[in-house]
Amino acid sequence: MFLDRLTKVFTSLKLTVVCLTLAMLLVFFGTLAQVDLGLYKAQNEFFRSFLIYWGPKGADWKIPVFPGGYLIGGLLLINLIAAHYSRFGFRKDKFGIIITHLGLILLLMGQLATDMLSTESSLHLRNGETKNYSESDRLTELAVIGKVDPRTDQVVAIPDSRLAGGSVIRTPELPFAVRVKHFYRNSLLVAQPTAGFEKSGATQGAGPDVWIREEPRTTKMDERDTPSALVELVADGKSLGSWLVSTRLAAPQTVTFNGRAYDLILRLRRYYIPFNLQLLEFKHDIYAGTDIPKNFSSQVRVLNPATGEDREVKIKMNTPLRYGGLTFYQASFDQDDRGSILEVVRNPSWVTPYLACLLVGVGLGVQFLSHLVPFVKRRLTT
Amino acid sequence: MMNPGSWIVRSPLRRPALAVAAVSLLAGCGRNEVKVYRVEKDHDAAPPMQQQAEMAAGHPDVGSPAKPQLSWTLPGGWEQQAPGEMRAASFSIKGKDGKQADVSVIPLGGDAGGDFANVNRWRGQVAQQPISPEELAKLAESVHVGSDPADLYDVSGQNPSSGDATRILATILHRDGTAWFFKMTGDDALVEQQKPAFIEFLKSVRFQAADTAALPPSHPPIDGMTLSPGMAGDTASSAEHPGWQVPAGWRQAPAGQFLMAKFIVGGEGGAQAAVNVSNSAGDGGGLAANVNRWRKQLGLGEMSDQDVNQSATPADIPGGNAMFVDLTGKDARTGQSARLVGAIVPQGGQTWFYKLMGDAKVVEAQKSAFTQFVQTVKY
Numbered sequence: 162m163f164l165d166r167l168t169k170v171f172t173s174l175k176l177t178v179v180c181l182t183l184a185m186l187l188v189f190f191g192t193l194a195q196v197d198l199g200l201y202k203a204q205n206e207f208f209r210s211f212l213i214y215w216g217p218k219g220a221d222w223k224i225p226v227f228p229g230g231y232l233i234g235g236l237l238l239i240n241l242i243a244a245h246y247s248r249f250g251f252r253k254d255k256f257g258i259i260i261t262h263l264g265l266i267l268l269l270m271g272q273l274a275t276d277m278l279s280t281e282s283s284l285h286l287r288n289g290e291t292k293n294y295s296e297s298d299r300l301t302e303l304a305v306i307g308k309v310d311p312r313t314d315q316v317v318a319i320p321d322s323r324l325a326g327g328s329v330i331r332t333p334e335l336p337f338a339v340r341v342k343h344f345y346r347n348s349l350l351v352a353q354p355t356a357g358f359e360k361s362g363a364t365q366g367a368g369p370d371v372w373i374r375e376e377p378r379t380t381k382m383d384e385r386d387t388p389s390a391l392v393e394l395v396a397d398g399k400s401l402g403s404w405l406v407s408t409r410l411a412a413p414q415t416v417t418f419n420g421r422a423y424d425l426i427l428r429l430r431r432y433y434i435p436f437n438l439q440l441l442e443f444k445h446d447i448y449a450g451t452d453i454p455k456n457f458s459s460q461v462r463v464l465n466p467a468t469g470e471d472r473e474v475k476i477k478m479n480t481p482l483r484y485g486g487l488t489f490y491q492a493s494f495d496q497d498d499r500g501s502i503l504e505v506v507r508n509p510s511w512v513t514p515y516l517a518c519l520l521v522g523v524g525l526g527v528q529f530l531s532h533l534v535p536f537v538k539r540r541l542t543t
Numbered sequence: 544m545m546n547p548g549s550w551i552v553r554s555p556l557r558r559p560a561l562a563v564a565a566v567s568l569l570a571g572c573g574r575n576e577v578k579v580y581r582v583e584k585d586h587d588a589a590p591p592m593q594q595q596a597e598m599a600a601g602h603p604d605v606g607s608p609a610k611p612q613l614s615w616t617l618p619g620g621w622e623q624q625a626p627g628e629m630r631a632a633s634f635s636i637k638g639k640d641g642k643q644a645d646v647s648v649i650p651l652g653g654d655a656g657g658d659f660a661n662v663n664r665w666r667g668q669v670a671q672q673p674i675s676p677e678e679l680a681k682l683a684e685s686v687h688v689g690s691d692p693a694d695l696y697d698v699s700g701q702n703p704s705s706g707d708a709t710r711i712l713a714t715i716l717h718r719d720g721t722a723w724f725f726k727m728t729g730d731d732a733l734v735e736q737q738k739p740a741f742i743e744f745l746k747s748v749r750f751q752a753a754d755t756a757a758l759p760p761s762h763p764p765i766d767g768m769t770l771s772p773g774m775a776g777d778t779a780s781s782a783e784h785p786g787w788q789v790p791a792g793w794r795q796a797p798a799g800q801f802l803m804a805k806f807i808v809g810g811e812g813g814a815q816a817a818v819n820v821s822n823s824a825g826d827g828g829g830l831a832a833n834v835n836r837w838r839k840q841l842g843l844g845e846m847s848d849q850d851v852n853q854s855a856t857p858a859d860i861p862g863g864n865a866m867f868v869d870l871t872g873k874d875a876r877t878g879q880s881a882r883l884v885g886a887i888v889p890q891g892g893q894t895w896f897y898k899l900m901g902d903a904k905v906v907e908a909q910k911s912a913f914t915q916f917v918q919t920v921k922y
Contacts, residue, residue: 293582293583294582309581312583313581313582313583314581314582314583315579315580315581316578316579316580316581316582317577317578317579318577318578318579318580319577320575320576320577320578322575323575323577330577332577332579334579349660350651351664352630352647352649355664355667355668356664356667356668356703357664357667409651411650433580433582448836449821449823449827449828450821450822450823450827450828450833450836450894450896451821451836452819
């Protein structure tokens with residue numbers, strides 16, 4: 162009885178209409194929320210969530226007030242599949258509809274997979290520069306870099322999500338544990354005692370002469386947070402000292418332990434790629450005699466030691482380079498036109514929207530033909 | 544590891560909830576884990592906030608530093624100190640009766656909180672009340688750090704701990720994503736006395752940027768494109784452009800890749816105009832097309848070839864026959880009223896374009912200097 166009622170709810174067309182209406186409202190309010198929250202936070206709170214929470218300012222409690230993107234999308238998906246089962250089944254004359262719905266299901270699932278599995282990062286190259294990594298625009302990591310030999314470093318990269326105050330990170334690759342005494346999501350550093358700033362608390366490296374203040378997290382699109390952390394290195398229960406690491410401190414700080422040197426640096430999170438990209442030249446073409454941009458392009462060289470590949474490719478607006486499971490888009494450039502910024506997208510499910518659209522197209526075609534052909538036959542025989 | 548894509552395609556209709564859960568679990572993997580890997584040292588040396596220009600394998604060492612290096616003219620009586628961890632440069636000044644002042648140059652990534660927050664921070668250091676953004680604008684004195692304009696703040700008060708009369712002179716230059724703090728702090732009278740020297744010091748600062756990376760000398764031209772003189776490298780390079788005398792008050796600015804040169808001219812109340820110089824092969828599209836292009840920049844409609852010819856003023860100049868136009872409209876990009884004086888000079892199989900555009904008053908004041916500039920160019 163209960164199961165029947167549940168089935169009725171999930172197969173209901175009303176649920177489809179309600180979900181689509183909620184989705185429209187979600188997009189509307191999610192877009193407005195970007196003004197206050199910024200793009201990234203609004204996306205997380207409205208679209209990458211099951212429920213949207215609200216609480217009065219200053220209060221430490223929140224209540225769910227609206228379904229989030231995952232809940233609406235998930236319900237739509239269940240509704241689509243359930244309705245399909247109960248209404249159409251696998252009848253031959255509904256074959257086209259089955260394929261069409263399969264396409265829609267693939268589209269929804271593909272978007273979920275994209276949302277969860279894809280990463281976006283930036284690759285900034287100056288003319289002539291070669292790199293084999295891209296960097297996150299927003300996420301950071303604490304890198305502890307040990308020298309293996311004169312040519313090779315071993316990197317232990319601790320993501321910022323693990324740098325909460327009080328946490329201790331131990332890995333077999335490091336002879337000491339990293340204890341996070343304080344993590345500042347956004348911070349400002351000064352080099353002298355200043356009202357409103359506290360002493361960093363560091364005892365080693367650049368930190369002892371630095372004063373720090375926690376800043377509110379930025380919601381502006383053209384700014385990013387500059388996190389800092391006070392970390393203590395502990396070996397065999399003994400403290401080696403505390404270091405202040407910050408994305409505002411450009412140079413790594415060196416720690417020597419048991420005769421081996423390690424560099425500590427808080428930096429933008431890196432994504433290494435198994436090949437090198439060299440920027441041969443960035444070109445910012447404009448219409449002759451004007452300042453009006455005509456085209457932006459990066460002539461890059463792909464050097465892959467694994468395959469022995471060494472070739473040149475031109476990456477232009479709307480003509481990305483797809484290589485090694487990654488897509489490199491022309492995203493931005495340096496003010497002096499001598500450097501290029503490529504957006505690097507790793508999306509294992511990039512093909513699903515294409516496949517989904519193909520399935521929907523084929524399905525609609527089959528369904529149309531399945532009616533047209535008998536109709537024409539009837540016309541010819543009568 | 545299971546390939547989520549293929550699993551979904553194989554059995555999407557059977558266990559959708561499980562599929563969603565599987566994708567969620569897979570997504571959770573790896574993003575928050577500590578990663579350990581080995582890399583070649585060369586590719587891991589660049590600090591994140593100030594990108595180091597790494598050279599291609601085999602590229603000659605051009606000695607490019609990891610971060611911009613400064614040079615300056617040391618004022619008399621200043622003593623250079625070891626810079627320290629955060630400072631790019633450090634100086635001390637000794638006055639009478641043991642009075643001292645300290646000068647620091649500190650680069651910080653990002654905007655470092657902006658002028659408003661920092662000025663109030665400095666005021667706090669000399670026991671002064673914070674000011675409003677409106678008051679801030681009144682306090683700012685225009686100075687130059689090298690050739691870049693900047694605001695200087697002069698704050699005096701008392702050292703909160705010692706009670707000594709203290710003065711701070713400070714300016715923040717925002718350059719290539721870095722906020723450069725130039726600050727003199729110390730005894731009130733000594734800092735006041737050193738203020739002209741500090742302003743001169745700021746003017747003398749030169750940045751030797753880390754962006755000296757260029758194409759390797761052996762690199763072939765790309766796409767076989769013929770670059771006009773001056774376009775191949777640093778467009779502001781004086782060795783590449785024709786001989787000209789830059790009128791007084793014109794400040795050379797970084798030119799875009801396809802501009803031969805760019806100058807900025809300032810007027811009253813921050814009003815500005817820009818002079819762009821570019822050239823093009825052949826007739827560059829012809830007089831009418833280019834004048835209409837300029838008209839478009841001022842939000843003006845197109846004119847026929849005949850009307851353009853009638854509106855342009857021909858002038859014989861030593862370099863050839865120039866056509867001058869004078870247009871008034873609204874800058875299509877800013878919506879503000881603007882005036883444009885342009886000159887088109889065919890010369891030696893190329894056409895040269897000179898454009899003075901900006902605030903109408905500045906353009907009016909600079910028109911004769913601009914005309915003279917165009918007339919005296921030696922090709």
